[in-house]
Amino acid sequence: MNNKYKLCLVFMLLALLPDQYIQAQQQMTPASARKTSAAALKVKIPFETDNGAIILRVKINGSQRPLRLLFDTGADGMALSQDLADSIGLKVSRKQKASVVGGSMDIAVSEGNVVHLGAFDLPDQSIAIFKELHKGTDGIIGNTIARSYVTKVDFDKKELSLYDFDGYEYEQKGTVVPISIPSGLFIIPGSLAIVTGQAHPAEFIFDTGAAYQLICFRPFVKKNRLLVSGFKPEYHGSTSSMGVTTPTFSGKAASFSFSNMPLIKEMPVTLMAGGGQSEDWNPGFDGSIGARLISRYNFTINLKKKEIQLVANKSYDYPHDFAIGGYLFGFDGDGALVVQGLTAMENPGLKLKQGARLSALNGFSAPQLLKDRKQLDKLLAMPAGTNYVIESVYNGQVFKDTITKQ
Known part of the structure; x- marks a missing residue:
């Protein structure tokens, strides 16, 4: 992706x-x-x-x-x-x-x-x-x-x-998270466990410009051998910044916590792989807490006190993003289920597009899946080879596609 x-x-x-x-x-x-x-x-x-x-x-x-x-x-x-x-x-x-x-x-x-x-x-x-x-x-x-x-x-x-x-x-009442501000960026201490029982302390940028829930930079990934210590990638892709492209692998972390916030289990995480300039790149931080996680909170940045206050908003309990059949899906802040992007080469035989809103996934609407998380879990737990019927709306047009779990 x-x-x-x-x-x-x-x-x-x-x-x-x-x-x-x-x-x-x-x-x-x-x-x-x-x-x-x-x-x-x-x-x-x-x-x-x-x-x-x-x-x-x-x-x-x-x-x-x-x-x-x-x-x-x-x-x-x-x-x-x-x-x-x-x-x-x-x-x-x-x-x-x-x-x-x-x-x-x-x-x-x-x-x-x-x-x-x-x-x-x-x-x-x-x-x-x-x-x-x-x-x-x-x-x-x-x-x-x-x-x-x-x-x-x-x-x-x-x-x-x-x-x-x-x-x-x-x-409003919320959780106040202390930050440090080296080099003009907002840094929050955190802890990531790719597998249960192996937590790695780290320092993460509070980063509304990162299109992830969490991304770990190459030096941190390499030091802690995160790609070869039980991590199960669901798809691979790349991250690009101003023309510099770095390969990545995405999957689930057993748990993640930052500062004094509650532990988050089975959270999507993206790990930077090696190659190109990334091998010599040393940003001085371990990764970024990105917009897909930050947007679950209303937040207030107060640099005078060197802190950020977080208040859970209406999307706080929404399911995490998930990948099926070469597509990444996720709920937006209004509760709509949206195609976030591609995790594989685009299939020219399908009408499903990035940015499309799903009206149904195997017959279940987004409101139904939000209300009944167990039903969504059942759908996502289906074995490889399972077909999913996707009904979507894009630019006012209605489409129906079938995708297959890899």
């Missing part, structure tokens, strides 16, 4: 706005001096979702062209493609090297830009310019927002809110 929007993940993208960030950190008041009054709400921004990804609509400088940018907490800056940057008149200020998944590359940087989020402006923004980016969005907007404001993401309302740091209080 080729990751759909992980192309936009940039680790240590740039040291964007380092002076502003350091100054903001220095101006933060200690806990004893925090205001007791409610923090000022700066703006509420509606967003759209795509399999857990958060997509914001913005404008840049004087351009009237609306852009769809992926909100990517696994990137410490903004990025656009060269063609798009040229079309809206961005000026190159300098060039530098950027670290991406599996390697690095040279990029251009445009400084001093104004990003418009509706009527709210983010001034003096630096934007990385890459030769090409994923075509599904116009670019990425990294965690720059969270450096300047308390950032609350509500998947139930599909709304991102920004607040002043001083006086902010969480609006």
